Amino acid sequence: MEESQETNVSLKLLIDTESHRVLFAEADKNFIDFLFHILALPVGTFIALLTKQGMVGCLGNIYESIENLNITYLQPNLNKETLLKPKVHISGGGIGIPLLLPNVESSSTSSKKWYRCSRTYNSTCYSYVTNDNRAICPSCKNVMNNELNFVHPQSATNAGSSSSEGGYVKGVVTYMVMDDLVVKPMSTISSITLLNRFNVKDVGALEEKVVYLGIDEGVKLLKTSLRSKNVLTDVFLPMLKVEIESVM
Structure with missing residues (x-):
């Protein structure tokens, strides 16, 4: 080997x-x-990894049903990827895991895009945030498509940490x-x-x-x-x- x-x-x-x-x-x-790290994997990730290699039981059937379901039956704010390829949330202690499993992605709040109203000078508009750039600001009724830059707290943790393992x-x-x-x-x-x-x-x-x-x-x-x-x-x-x- x-x-x-x-x-x-x-x-x-x-x-x-x-x-x-x-x-x-x-x-x-x-x-x-x-x-x-295996304990951090959601069920959907397990199934995605194992279905092609002959998964025992019926969970694989649920996975295939979602794959075959026409998107017209899904809620408009959802897509198949959310269920078929769930991302793994890793806390600060889990950074640096050996990549022994395919297509397993780390996710955190920073993996999503966040938006505010384009009228950022308006303090009332500035208090609203969304993850959909088509959303309408409750205050001024403009589209909330001003993308924000998310700062992950891990950066601050690492800066003051004596260990980088x-x-x-x-x-x-x-x-x-x-x-x-x-x-x-x-x-x-x-x-x-x-x-x-x-x-x-x-x-x-x-x-x-x-x-x-x-x-x-x-x-x-x-x-x-x-x-x-x-x-x-x-x-x-x-x-x-x-x-x-x-x-x-």
């Missing part, structure tokens, strides 16, 4: 070759940020990710405890493999996490098997 061109996200897997499973993975900040977790720590995506700080004691818990008798049967994640692996992780308790095993062992066989 070659290193992804899109990202430097990687995992070091500890594999039990006898039981054919991933015991756990050693991960850095980038992968943990990606996992935690971004993301969700600190980068100075190595993390342990279990096969079922339980995350905890990595330690020698916890590793030994896990080997005992998995009843590993032959340490020689354990093998380390480094895998690199791109968009394909990101989507597979997302999809597999919705139906399996052995996510790392289900996603990476088939890939590694192909890689090993191709070398032989």
Whole structure:
């Protein structure tokens, strides 16, 4: 598995070759940020990512119904993109997430355009704002098409912050990710405890493999996490098997 061109996200897997499973993975900040970012995705984004890869259940049918619905049935102030391609709101702590999922856009108040009345010298008109440049000013009845420049509060936060890491977790720590995506700080004691818990008798049967994640692996992780308790095993062992066989 070659290193992804899109990202430097990687995992070091500890594999039990006898039981054919991933015991756990050693991960850095980038992968943990990606996992935690999954919780910020709205349902519409999940469906948009997974429908083409065979989504289980009926939510995909709702998505396709919206796609096929004639726009004449929608409210005049709405469009299909609002539902089919919902944007992810990321708080200040979520900036800098690895782009392992396609077509997932960050959104905030600044992603919308805001307008005021063109008669900005009128203090009464100046108190009204809209996100539709066809709206009529309640005060003077002119069109509100004077676009405003929105200043995101994140700029002020970053200016006074001593850390520019971004993301969700600190980068100075190595993390342990279990096969079922339980995350905890990595330690020698916890590793030994896990080997005992998995009843590993032959340490020689354990093998380390480094895998690199791109968009394909990101989507597979997302999809597999919705139906399996052995996510790392289900996603990476088939890939590694192909890689090993191709070398032989």
